[in-house]
Amino acid sequence: MILLDRVTKSYSKKSDSAALDRISLHIEPKEFVIIVGPSGAGKSTLLKLLTREEKPTSGKIIVGGIDYEQLKDKDIPRLRRRIGVVFQDFKLLPNKTVFENVAFALEIIGISTKEIRHTVPRVLDIVGLKGKEKNMPLELSGGERQRVAIARAIVRQPKILIADEPTGNLDPKHAWDVIRVLEKINRYGTTVLLTTHNQDIVNKLKRRVITFENGKIAGDHSGGSYKV
């Protein structure tokens, strides 16, 4: 599903300051992978490379059969439509309701209003937000907002869901609500890539854990754990 072969990303020309240094990684379809590591270890850079917000300095990236080297600028929106992304700061549109925020992801790809009316409530139900359709994001708790963001990310049924520290701004209860939703989505067959600092979540989930340090992979263990 996701393949990285000796991928390096440097923001400056000095070779010793690479954000990612010759990373090789293979993630199978339907896997739930947790990426951990201190700030600046290269987790966010990796996700930005996968969503093609950044281009690698060298190395090969293949996601869902798409070789990023062959990818043209005009194909990038289409790539992003195949990957669901959840951000730490939610990135919801404040002037749109919960329903409209989720519907927005479908509108931009030209899905009909009828289909949107049918699909969005179902997805809101999956993330546990039934009945909150008409609420504005500011009327919701942090956990609920993050679940709206997840609903928006999965409404197009992507094969891959990238969650970049989705629990970073949440209290433990709400953080676990979000994690439970991610597990549910994974059970439906979506590959989930989760970055987090939360030791408790990592240790309780018992999933594959990839540890990043100084732009390199320091550990890759199934059912792994994490110590800060």
Add this chain to the structure above:
Amino acid sequence: MNRKLTTLWRIFLSGTNNFVRNAWLSAAAMAVMIITLTIVLFSVIANATFSYTVQQIRDKIDISVYLKDDVTEPQRADLTAGLKKIGNVKSIGYISKEEALKNYIEQNKDNIDLQLAISETDNPLPASLDVKVYNPDQIEPIKTYLEKPDILELQSDQTSYSGDRKEAIDKIAKATSFIRQAGVVGVIVFAFISVLIIFNTIQMAIFNRRDELSIMRLLGAGKWYIRGPFLVESWLIGVASAVVSVVLCNAVFSVANSTLNASSFGLLDITYASNYFAGHFWMIVLSQLGIGMVIGVGSSFVATQRYLRIKDGK
């Protein structure tokens, strides 16, 4: 409805919403655009009207050759033939003594004193040749011909060259050329200001919505899905401005025609100008819409090109 049509419709709706939501910004852009379009429209109409006025006066320019009473018909025919050989002569009409008297009475029918004076005497008016020319600026060869001694002998009076009219024509021609140039300069200046203001309006709209735009990009919105609403917004500014400018001009002509009851304003023949406006109404509406849309969409296109650089990776 297929996906492309749905998307196009959503882009249009989104642009319309933005236009309404940014009402004040849109109003500022529209104000300048209306001024630009109104100047364009007035320049075109004034130009057409002045050209018409000049042509009208030029057409009236003629040379009257007054003949002595004893000029015979063959002599008159020779004189006519001689004049016709000159290239600039368009037509030659003959006005007999009787016709001249008739015209005189007709022209002065309200002045009883003049009518009495003329009826008391025998017809004092001479017969004349009415020479019309193609180009009133080149009457020298005609003048030279008429001043030949044998030709002068046939003439009873000083030939009339409508000199004062020629001066008027020169004045109008100068005014027309000045107004035309001023119009062109005005249009260029205001078009430039319009472009700048619309450019800034769109730039501010992009700035205000930068978070939304970045989210759209991350969700995989295409370049045109992001750019489209801004183009629709400025297209609407162009269309609305064109409509307002045509309505404004229409109102100005209505007021000038009815309330002021004026037929001319200085050198501007208002009757002709409003007839021109009415006669070319749809052409004017279409060209105003065209200019408005080109200025609006053009500047927005450049602004979005410049400020909507979609970060697709470095």
